[in-house]
Amino acid sequence: MGSWTALSPRRRVLVGGVVLAVLAVAVVMGVRAVLPGADDREVAQDRPGPVLLIPGYGGGVGGMRILAERLRQEGRQAELVQLPGDGRGDLREQARTVDRYVADALRGGAPSVDLVGHSAGGVVARLWAQEHGGAGKARRMVTLGSPHHGAELATAGSALGVACPAACQQLVPGSSLLRRLGDDAPERPALMSVWTTRDETVTPPTSSRLNGDAVNVELQSICPSARTDHSQLPSDPQVVGIVLRALGTGPFEAPKSCGPLNS
Structure with missing residues (x-):
């Protein structure tokens, strides 16, 4: 004293x-x-929670509705995320919207969430995980045909100016948002990236490949005869099977063979 x-x-x-x-x-x-959802919280892998499905640029949900229904048939709770501006607006705002859905699920008693993002929705999922403490809130994430390194179509659209809104500009290869997001998948939540070589929307299709701890799945590497294009990824039977297995409680790994849903 x-x-x-x-x-x-x-x-x-x-x-x-x-x-x-x-x-x-x-x-x-x-x-x-x-606090539940703190960044360092360990998410239980044997207790799957709800699945949030994030549509891509333009907000089309036809294929995602099919995937959501298949998830429900397997006993999973599945919800489509309604993105502002049909997914054409700022990807950071889209990530904040996802976080509101996640917060609602956790407040409702869910142990964690799983995320599936189609096309730009996969970039939004990664952005959410990076900026909103995804490691302590999400168990597993799957992206389908996502332009993690940008897309040539966005470059062309950006050159036209008015034809390229915020999300389009952010998906130009080398954009400040993509540079901040980086090329590596996080260690948590576990992330699988699935794409098709027949993708004519996200070009080159290998833009979906991630470094780090990602599980990368080129569809034709396991299903050589697959003719699935970009828009068909969420509803293709082989892809749906991959998603269901990835979001189960088994090992989080690339499939070893091609097969439909329950093979």
């Missing part, structure tokens, strides 16, 4: 400020340790 009173008023203010800062950090760390 004597040492404190010996300090000048100015030094007391300085020391008090340091103490308060340390306490604030301790409180924040304590909250992060107990």
